[in-house]
Amino acid sequence: MDCTENRLLTSRRGLLLGGASFAAWAYLPKFARAADGRDPRLIVVILRGALDGLSTVAPIGDPDYAGLHGSIALAADGAHPAIMLDSPFALHPAMPEFARMYRNKHAAVIHAVATPYRDRSHFDGQDVLESGYAGPGRVQSGWLNRALEALPRGERVSSALAVGPTTPLVLRGNAPTVGWAPVALPQADDDTAMRLVDLYRHRDPALALALSQGLQLDKAASGDDMKPKPGNAVAQMRQVARGAAKLMAADDGPRIAALAFDGWDTHANEGGPVGRLAFLLGGLGGALAEFESGLGERWRDTVVVVATEFGRTARINGTDGTDHGTGTIALLAGGAVKGGRVISDWPGLKLANLYEARDLKPTTDLRSVIKGVLQGQFGLSDRVLAETVFPDSAGVRPMKGLVA
Amino acid sequence: MARDSQAALVALNRFGFGARGGASGDLINAASDPRGFVKAELVRASGVLLEAPGLQSTQQLGQAVFAYQDQVRQAREAAKAAAPAETPPPAPTEQKPGLRRNLSLNAAATEVAGQMTEAKPADNKPADNAARPDAMQPNAAAPPAAKPAPQPLNVIQKTFRSEALARLQRATLATCGFTERLVAFWSNHFCISATKGELARIWAGAFEREAIRPHVLGHFADMLKAVEQHPAMLFFLDNQQSLGPDSRAGQNRKRGLNENLAREIMELHTLGVGGGYTQEDVTSLARIITGWTFAGRQGQLGTPGSFVFNANAHQPGAQMLLGKSYEAAGLAQGEAALADIARHPSTANFIATKFVRHFVADDPPPGLVARLREIFVKTDGDLKALATALVDSDEAWKAPLTKMRSPYDFLVASGRLLARVPEDPGAYLNDLNLLGQPLWSPAGPNGFPDTSAAWAAPEGMKLRLDIAAQMGARLGPNIDPLDLLEFAASDAASIETRRTIERAESRQKALALLLMSPEMQRR
Numbered sequence: 047m048d049c050t051e052n053r054l055l056t057s058r059r060g061l062l063l064g065g066a067s068f069a070a071w072a073y074l075p076k077f078a079r080a081a082d083g084r085d086p087r088l089i090v091v092i093l094r095g096a097l098d099g100l101s102t103v104a105p106i107g108d109p110d111y112a113g114l115h116g117s118i119a120l121a122a123d124g125a126h127p128a129i130m131l132d133s134p135f136a137l138h139p140a141m142p143e144f145a146r147m148y149r150n151k152h153a154a155v156i157h158a159v160a161t162p163y164r165d166r167s168h169f170d171g172q173d174v175l176e177s178g179y180a181g182p183g184r185v186q187s188g189w190l191n192r193a194l195e196a197l198p199r200g201e202r203v204s205s206a207l208a209v210g211p212t213t214p215l216v217l218r219g220n221a222p223t224v225g226w227a228p229v230a231l232p233q234a235d236d237d238t239a240m241r242l243v244d245l246y247r248h249r250d251p252a253l254a255l256a257l258s259q260g261l262q263l264d265k266a267a268s269g270d271d272m273k274p275k276p277g278n279a280v281a282q283m284r285q286v287a288r289g290a291a292k293l294m295a296a297d298d299g300p301r302i303a304a305l306a307f308d309g310w311d312t313h314a315n316e317g318g319p320v321g322r323l324a325f326l327l328g329g330l331g332g333a334l335a336e337f338e339s340g341l342g343e344r345w346r347d348t349v350v351v352v353a354t355e356f357g358r359t360a361r362i363n364g365t366d367g368t369d370h371g372t373g374t375i376a377l378l379a380g381g382a383v384k385g386g387r388v389i390s391d392w393p394g395l396k397l398a399n400l401y402e403a404r405d406l407k408p409t410t411d412l413r414s415v416i417k418g419v420l421q422g423q424f425g426l427s428d429r430v431l432a433e434t435v436f437p438d439s440a441g442v443r444p445m446k447g448l449v450a
Numbered sequence: 451m452a453r454d455s456q457a458a459l460v461a462l463n464r465f466g467f468g469a470r471g472g473a474s475g476d477l478i479n480a481a482s483d484p485r486g487f488v489k490a491e492l493v494r495a496s497g498v499l500l501e502a503p504g505l506q507s508t509q510q511l512g513q514a515v516f517a518y519q520d521q522v523r524q525a526r527e528a529a530k531a532a533a534p535a536e537t538p539p540p541a542p543t544e545q546k547p548g549l550r551r552n553l554s555l556n557a558a559a560t561e562v563a564g565q566m567t568e569a570k571p572a573d574n575k576p577a578d579n580a581a582r583p584d585a586m587q588p589n590a591a592a593p594p595a596a597k598p599a600p601q602p603l604n605v606i607q608k609t610f611r612s613e614a615l616a617r618l619q620r621a622t623l624a625t626c627g628f629t630e631r632l633v634a635f636w637s638n639h640f641c642i643s644a645t646k647g648e649l650a651r652i653w654a655g656a657f658e659r660e661a662i663r664p665h666v667l668g669h670f671a672d673m674l675k676a677v678e679q680h681p682a683m684l685f686f687l688d689n690q691q692s693l694g695p696d697s698r699a700g701q702n703r704k705r706g707l708n709e710n711l712a713r714e715i716m717e718l719h720t721l722g723v724g725g726g727y728t729q730e731d732v733t734s735l736a737r738i739i740t741g742w743t744f745a746g747r748q749g750q751l752g753t754p755g756s757f758v759f760n761a762n763a764h765q766p767g768a769q770m771l772l773g774k775s776y777e778a779a780g781l782a783q784g785e786a787a788l789a790d791i792a793r794h795p796s797t798a799n800f801i802a803t804k805f806v807r808h809f810v811a812d813d814p815p816p817g818l819v820a821r822l823r824e825i826f827v828k829t830d831g832d833l834k835a836l837a838t839a840l841v842d843s844d845e846a847w848k849a850p851l852t853k854m855r856s857p858y859d860f861l862v863a864s865g866r867l868l869a870r871v872p873e874d875p876g877a878y879l880n881d882l883n884l885l886g887q888p889l890w891s892p893a894g895p896n897g898f899p900d901t902s903a904a905w906a907a908p909e910g911m912k913l914r915l916d917i918a919a920q921m922g923a924r925l926g927p928n929i930d931p932l933d934l935l936e937f938a939a940s941d942a943a944s945i946e947t948r949r950t951i952e953r954a955e956s957r958q959k960a961l962a963l964l965l966m967s968p969e970m971q972r973r
Contacts, residue, residue, distance in 0.1 A: 067923075095955035169930070169957050186927065218927060234919035238959050241950055242915060242966050248946045250968040253906055260912030311955040 068290045069213040070300030072222040075424065076198035086382065086423040087294060087348040089337065090190055090304040092214055093330070094172060095237075095311035097354035099374030100406060101323055102141075103155045103388065107134020110395035114361045118318040118368075126319030131155065132388040140324040141331035144379065147338070151386035153379040154448070156415050158390050160356060160408030166370035168311070171355030176216035178413070178436045187219030190304055193420050193435045194221035203300045204293065217304040224300070236261075237309055283307055283329035284336050291340025307333075310354060314365035334379045346381035349419050349449060353412060359404050360395055373406030376415050382423065384450045414445045422449025455942035457484040460847055463855075463973040464809060467627030468863035471937045476625070481940075488841050491629045492834055495667040498629045500659050502616040506609070508656045508681055512755020514605050515652050516747035606652045610644065613655020614875040614889055621862045622871050632666045632837060633658065634858065635808050637890075640677045640719060641897040642686035644890045649685050654890035657682035670801065670831030671792035678715060678788060679757045681744035687711035687895060694740035694765025707765075712736035714895045716791065722803075725796030731772055737765040738776060739784040798826040802836075804900075809840060810849050812901045818845040851972045854902040857885035859973065860914065864921060864965050867938050868929070881917050885910060915966055922962035931960035939969040 075086075104120040105111045106128055112119045120128040120136060128136035129145045135157065137145050147153035163174035163182065170182035178189025203224065213223050239261055246254035286305060293299045309326055316323045330352070338345050357374030373393075378385065391409040393399050401407040417431045421444045432440040458480035462469050465488045469476040480487040491497065506514070603611070621630045637658045644651040661680040665673035677683050684690050692708035693700040700706055712735035716727045741764030745752040752758040759781040768777045774790065776783050791797060802822035806814035822839055829835040840846055855863060861878055865871075872878060882889050892898045899905070925931075931951050935943055947967040954960035964970060 167952070168955055169960070172956060215927065234915045234962060235959075237955070238919060238962055239912075239915060241954070242963055245946055245950045245963070245967065249944050250972070252902075253911065253968065253971065256906045256908050257911040257915065258908075260908035260910070260915075262908075308955055308959065311953075 067214060067225070068286055068303060068305050069217050069223050069225040070203065070290075070293070070303035071194050071217070072224045072300075073194075073202055074200040074298070075301055076200035085344065085347050086301065087341070087344055087380075088302045088419070088423050089290070089294070089348065089350045089380075090216060091330075091333070091350060091352045092172070092176065092216060092304065092306040093310045093352065093354040094168070094306055094308045095354075096168065096171070096356050096358055096370055097310045097374055098312060098316065098323060098358040098368050099157065099159075099354075100357070100360060101316065101318070101368075102138050102327060103131065103135050103157055103375050104128055104138070105134045105157075105392070105395065106136045108392075108395050110397075114395055116362045117366050118316050118321075118323075118362055120319055124319065128319070134392075135388045135390075138324065138327050139319050140328040143331045143335035143338075144377070147334070147379050148386055152381055152383055153334075153377070154383055154385040155388040156376045156378070156390065156410055156412075156445075157388055158373045158393055158406055158408055159376050159410040159412050159415060160373050161412045163356065164372065166356065166372075168355060168370075173215065175353060175355045175412070176214060178216075180438055185215075188214070188216035189416070189435050190216045190302070191219030191221045191223070193424070193426060193430075194302060195219070196426055196430045196434060197424055201298070204296055204298045214304050214306045235309055237311065280325060280329035280332060283326075284332040287333035287336035288340055291337045295341050295344050305333075312358070312367050313363070313369060314367040316362075316367040337379075348380035349382050349423055350377075350379045351416060351419055352377035352379070353416075357406055360400055360406055361404065371405035372401045373408035376412055378415075378419070378448060382449050384447055389445075410445075411442045413439055413442045415448070417442065418445030418448040420444075454481050454484065455940045457481065457847060458487075459939055459942045459969070460484065460851065461487050462626060463851060463863075464846065464853070465626060465628045465841065466631060467621055467624065467859060468866055468970070468973075469937050469939075470622075470866040470869060471934055472869035474625075474869075474937070477937060477940050480626070484847070485841055488626055488628050489838060491624070491626055492667060492837060495834070498633065498663045498666045500616055500620055500663055502612075502619075504612055505616060505659065506656070508653055508660060509753055509755040511609060511652045511656055512649065512681060512744070514609070515648050516754055518605050519648070520747075606648050609652045610654065611875050611879075613659075614879060615872060617655065617658070618862065618865075618872045618875055618878055622865050627862075627866075628837070628841075629666060631809075631859075632833075633663055635805070636662050636666055636673065636833075638892070638897040638900075639804065640673070640683070641892050641895065642682050642890070643892055643895075644888075646686050650682060653682035653685070658890075665833065667834040667837070668832075670797075670826070670833055671789055673833070674715075674719065674792045675785060675788055677719070678711070678739070678784075679742060681755060681757055684711065684742060684744055684757070687714055689739060690743040692736060692740050693763045694737060696767070697740060697763050697765055699760070699763040700740075700765075707733065707736045707740065709733060709736040711742075712739060715788075718896055720791045720800065721794055721796040722800030725794070725800060727772060730770075734769045734771045735787060738769050738771065738787050740765045741781070742784060792831055793827075795827070798823045798831075801831075802826055805836065805840065808900050809853075810846050811852060812903075815845045815849065818843050852902060853973050854905040855971055855973050856898065856900075856905055857882055857887040857910075857914070858889070860885075860965075860971065861917075863970060864918070867934055867965075867970075868921070884913055884917070914971075915962070918962040918965040919959075921965060922958040922960075925958050925961050929957070929961075931957055931964045934961070935964055935969075938964070943967075943969050 100111070100115060101118060101120065104115070106120055106122055112121070120138060122128060122130065122136060126139045128139055129142070130136050131148060135155065137148070144153055161171070161174045162180045163171050173182045173185070176188045177185045178192065179185055213225060217223050239257070243254055243257055246257060290303060290305060294301070294303060307330065312323050315321065334350060337348070337350055341348055353376045354374055357371040358368035359371045363369050393407040393409050395406070397403055399407055413436045417436065420426045420431060420435065426435065428444060431444060436442065455477065458477050461480040461484040462476060621627060624630050640662065642650055642654060642657055644654040657680050661676040661683070662673065665676060687710045688708045689711040692711070693703065693705050695706040709732055713732045715735065716725065716732060717723055721727055741760040741762070743751070743758060743760050743763065745754050745756050745758050747754050751760055761780060764780065766779070768775050769783070771787050772790070772794070776787050778786055802819050803814055806819050806822060810818065821843065822836055825835055825839045861881055879889055887898055931954070935948065935951055947969055950967070951960045951964050954963050
């Protein structure tokens with residue numbers, strides 16, 4: 047009997063964090079602490095699962111928005127009003143920290159943005175987002191890693207960082223990386239568990255029952271002292287960001303890092319001002335705030351880029367969620383960001399203006415945003431950006447003036 | 451692509467450890483001749499044997515334990531002599547399995563929390579934490595020098611891990627894995643538990659290699675004799691302590707029978723509960739096998755760590771067992787009794803039922819059980835004939851795949867699909883502990899349960915999912931879960947499974963869902 051108890055106890059204590067990863071370049075850029083005193087830092091946050099940009103930075107002033115986003119649309123009024131940015135855009139109420147950074151001109155939104163990928167597979171979409179190539183295909187390296195190869199390499203970062211087992215593709219490649227994760231034995235996330243329960247319901251009812259009960263047991267146990275509270279996505283995202291910021295704030299800490307957060311694939315019950323997406327956005331906003339406070343003085347020279355593989359349908363589906371779409375948002379935050387603005391060539395949400403009559407039409411290439419950041423922070427040339435970092439992208443010009 | 455993917459799934463999952471990934475072509479090969487694919491492994495009986503560099507015999511291992519125990523004792527005495535006031539260092543005594551698990555996992559968790567003050571090696575713990583994804587240094591601010599070096603593993607722990615690794619590698623590399631599944635079946639049928647003590651732990655792998663494997667495609671009676679005369683079994687079920695009350699040793703030491711092994715031989719190994727034996731028969735068999743023991747460290751009875759018959763402990767005289775009188779004195783008395791029990795009709799029935807239950811269904815089809823029982827009787831317990839008849843039957847191919855993979859099957863099948871040959875058993879041993887099937891360490895002599903209900907329990911499913919998520923998180927570049935689904939099930943995969951994997955949020959999650967799909971969980 048006590049075998050069983052120990053098993054439960056250790057599993058619950060040990061299994062905490064899922065859906066987040068962190069990896070960094072193993073070297074300092076050589077020009078750090080150069081004559082101008084700038085010591086730039088770059089953090090790339092990948093949101094896997096396709097973020098609903100229309101719910102995060104909602105075009106509440108667009109006449110078609112409320113109809114399309116229906117039950118989950120944000121509004122300027124109500125119990126949880128969206129936070130007005132540049133008209134017609136308003137920020138999700140779960141992200142007050144980001145709103146504050148925006149007001150202080152240390153955060154910006156790029157709207158109606160997309161990678162060059164135009165299909166709707168997560169795997170392929172993430173490949174394109176992270177590889178920096180124009181189309182899917184199995185490549186060995188990501189754009190951030192290739193950008194590092196173009197940077198002058200200085201000393202090795204803090205040796206306390208171990209080599210991670212899985213580096214996000216964006217940071218994979220020839221340039222050596224180090225990884226870190228704050229807690230052992232990640233627990234499967236709720237979304238994956240629900241998908242599995244759903245599969246079992248269709249194919250294997252006995253396993254559906256067993257797994258559902260197992261999940262409930264686990265939930266019940268999370269109320270006890272065994273599990274660091276709250277073992278949820280928000281706490282996890284904050285925790286990863288806090289740890290990463292601490293590492294990156296050190297003099298010999300990494301300057302360039304990538305994180306990935308899972309869970310954005312909101313097909314059902316996405317929620318509006320409150321609910322599932324609100325919960326995740328609260329985590330994301332919290333993570334950005336952790337970076338801000340954890341980096342301290344270094345925040346001044348930092349840019350955080352938040353990007354996702356594609357957007358979601360403009361119109362909600364039959365289960366109060368959104369399906370895979372195209373155009374979405376990218377977020378920039380950090381003291382080095384020339385912020386306080388929503389950068390968008392807004393296409394509008396009229397049916398005729400939607401991509402394939404269903405998705406927000408992308409009017410900005412995400413690569414131009416990232417190129418602009420890489421150029422602003424590290425001075426990479428147009429040519430390196432067009433040939434090495436984002437191959438065959440000469441037509442995509444770096445966006446100017448993103449970095450102060 | 452495949453001619454009959456459903457039959458291939460039966461061949462690989464019901465009889466084997468599932469398809470291997472990479473360029474194995476297992477599913478296609480199995481589809482083109484499902485029965486032939488399974489039976490191919492039965493041709494070479496020597497292929498069941500397991501030899502690997504460094505694996506030692508029971509005798510050698512027994513001597514290693516005795517030497518290790520001597521060392522520990524000497525070290526303790528030396529410490530006591532040097533500093534009589536101080537507490538002696540703790541002896542490496544056996545702990546309860548639960549405690550052991552707790553220690554190892556807590557140690558791992560504490561380490562990750564960056565507060566580790568003591569490295570306590572539990573033998574199921576990975577020796578090199580860098581091999582685990584969770585072992586990344588958590589805190590750059592904390593100097594790594596504060597961490598003490600982990601204690602080196604002792605000979606018992608090292609042996610256990612080597613034996614585990616050899617078994618895991620064999621299962622991962624096997625083409626179908628049918629003979630390895632047979633090994634696991636018989637090993638669980640005739641189980642010992644490593645938690646019994648240091649000898650059991652060091653002997654657990656050797657027991658399987660020496661007493662089980664040589665007879666998996668041989669005769670039941672031979673396996674029975676090899677098992678009941680193996681030092682590991684005699685130690686596990688206390689027969690080395692059992693003395694004939696009227697034997698010289700019994701008289702001298704005023705001690706007598708221990709019925710443990712005799713009872714389990716009839717109840718668990720041969721006749722089964724209700725197999726027609728009485729308490730009288732148990733006592734009688736216990737008397738018959740008095741003197742079956744192994745030589746101890748002094749080697750008075752023989753080479754230390756080897757099976758010996760100690761005539762001094764043997765109950766003299768004829769014994770009545772199951773209505774028959776066994777006159778022969780000495781070792782031959784017990785061997786004759788075992789030979790008869792192996793051929794008892796209840797044994798044929800018990801084995802046939804258990805065999806079909808393991809491979810086909812929790813409620814074994816009675817027709818198939820009857821046929822296998824008949825073959826068992828007719829062939830004098832030829833286990834190769836038994837396995838062949840199972841594969842040749844229609845029932846084994848028609849019955850839906852409703853059995854649940856045990857944790858061991860699940861982990862091995864996952865490793866095969868990912869084409870990962872284990873180089874360190876640590877992760878497997880930890881996961882087996884977590885999932886309630888610690889290797890060679892069942893809670894009792896009846897072995898691990900063999901019903902779907904036992905392995906599809908709520909907490910178990912949740913933990914399985916967590917482990918699948920961890921495997922997903924470790925997914926290497928350029929592995930596409932949809933390719934793996936092709937390797938694992940191809941067009942035998944359900945639409946729903948395919949869709950669930952296709953729609954997963956990331957490849958990592960897709961892999962977790964694939965590993966947890968009914969196609970990978972059921973066999």
